[in-house]
Amino acid sequence: xxxxxxxxxxxxxxxxxxxxxxxxxxxxxxxxxxxxxxxxxxxxxxxxxxxxxxxxxxxxxxxxxxxxxxxxxxxxxxxxxxxxxxxxxxxxxxxxxxxxxxxxxxxxxxxxxxxxxxxxxxxxxxxxxxxxxxxxxxxxxxxxxxxxxxxxxxxxxxxxxxxxxxxxxxxxxxxxxxxxxxxxxxxxxxxxxxxxxxxxxxxxxxxxxxxxxxxxxxxxxxxxxxxxxxxxxxxxxxxxxxxxxxxxxxxxxxxxxxxxxxxxxxxxxxxxxxxxxxxxxxxxxxxxxxxxxxxxxxxxxxxxxxxxx
Numbered sequence: 001x002x003x004x005x006x007x008x009x010x011x012x013x014x015x016x017x018x019x020x021x022x023x024x025x026x027x028x029x030x031x032x033x034x035x036x037x038x039x040x041x042x043x044x045x046x047x048x049x050x051x052x053x054x055x056x057x058x059x060x061x062x063x064x065x066x067x068x069x070x071x072x073x074x075x076x077x078x079x080x081x082x083x084x085x086x087x088x089x090x091x092x093x094x095x096x097x098x099x100x101x102x103x104x105x106x107x108x109x110x111x112x113x114x115x116x117x118x119x120x121x122x123x124x125x126x127x128x129x130x131x132x133x134x135x136x137x138x139x140x141x142x143x144x145x146x147x148x149x150x151x152x153x154x155x156x157x158x159x160x161x162x163x164x165x166x167x168x169x170x171x172x173x174x175x176x177x178x179x180x181x182x183x184x185x186x187x188x189x190x191x192x193x194x195x196x197x198x199x200x201x202x203x204x205x206x207x208x209x210x211x212x213x214x215x216x217x218x219x220x221x222x223x224x225x226x227x228x229x230x231x232x233x234x235x236x237x238x239x240x241x242x243x244x245x246x247x248x249x250x251x252x253x254x255x256x257x258x259x260x261x262x263x264x265x266x267x268x269x270x271x272x273x274x275x276x277x278x279x280x281x282x283x284x285x286x287x288x289x290x291x292x293x294x295x296x297x298x299x300x301x302x303x304x305x306x307x308x309x
Contacts, residue, residue, distance in 0.1 A: 020144065027140055029111055033133030037126035087207065087215060091268040092155045095261045096202040097222050099162055102257040103195055104226025105233070106250040107165055110136065110192075112234045113250065114185070116243035122178040135182040139189025146190060147197035155265065158198040162258040165191040169251030173244045 035044045087093055114136070118128035150157070165188060172184035199219065207215045230250075237246040 027137050029133065029136075031133075031137065033111070033114070033136075034130040037130035087211070087218070090206050091265050093203055093206050093215065095155060095265040096158060096199045097219060098261050099158060099195075099258060100199045100219060101222045101226040102254060102261075103162060103165070104223045105230030106257075107162075107169060107254040108192065108223075109227060109231050109234050109250075110185075110188075112231055112238065113169075113243065113247045116235075116238040116246065117172075117181060118178065120238070121243050122181070124178055128178050132178070132182050132185050135185050136189045139186040140193050142186075143190035143193030144197075147194045150194075153198045153201040155202060155262075158195060158202065159258055159262045161191050161194050161198065163255055165195065166251040166254030166258065169254065170248050171251075173247035173251065 032044050032048070035047070087097075114132045115129050118124050118126075118132060122128055124131070147153070168184055168188045168191065172181055172188065175181040175184060200216070203215050203219050204212055234246050234250060237249065241249075
């Protein structure tokens with residue numbers, strides 16, 4: 001197998017795994033919305049608790065002797081420093097992590113914005129939330145299929161999709177009815193899965209194998225922190241400023257942050273390229289100096305400015 005072919009297969013595997021993970025999370029949220037409208041809140045919480053048994057069984061069925069891992073650095077502090085150094089060398093990964101935080105805080109709290117729009121704006125209650133959640137689930141499934149078939153998942157696709165998602169959120173904030181709102185939710189769900197998948201692939205494939213697990217763990221912490229911080233903020237703004245204003249502000253923040261992150265990463269790349277080019281240009285103009293012991297009694301030549309030019 002050629003190296004490029006192995007890299008392509010690895011990227012496809014990462015994309016498929018990340019798409020599966022993102023789809024499961026979003027489909028679970030959508031199914032919960034439908035179930036809450038049908039059977040109530042308590043049975044949904046009970047079913048969610050029981051579902052963790054499947055995770056326990058899956059972990060128990062793992063065969064540790066078939067796992068392969070890179071030798072870690074010595075000590076916990078050494079491993080953390082090693083991971084931080086690895087991430088600092090990759091501005092694309094840092095940009096993806098920053099975008100994951102912003103998207104999770106202001107663009108991924110759909111359970112808050114859809115519930116607020118359904119109940120306070122369109123006055124459709126749990127039924128409206130269940131309907132929009134179903135539409136969101138369909139879009140998530142379509143997004144997973146799209147993400148798995150994309151030939152290349154990189155920062156350019158991530159920035160473009162994040163800008164589209166933010167613009168769609170602002171458009172959804174101005175919809176006159178719940179049907180138009182659901183029509184905006186469908187492409188938003190598609191972009192959500194593509195963003196999650198692309199972030200996971202960028203972080204996993206652009207770092208060294210020795211820090212890959214810690215980089216993915218940092219991505220999970222970043223996304224969780226963004227959701228934890230952004231959820232109460234969007235809920236507060238929806239209560240005091242209105243659901244439309246909350247959704248509009250979240251989309252605007254996502255667009256502005258995406259543009260800022262893209263410019264920062266481009267500037268970092270341009271600076272590194274300029275520094276490297278400057279070093280090469282200076283190095284090629286420095287003459288090679290060979291030291292030779294002078295003969296006894298010989299006068300050393302004076303080095304003038306013309307000779308050094």
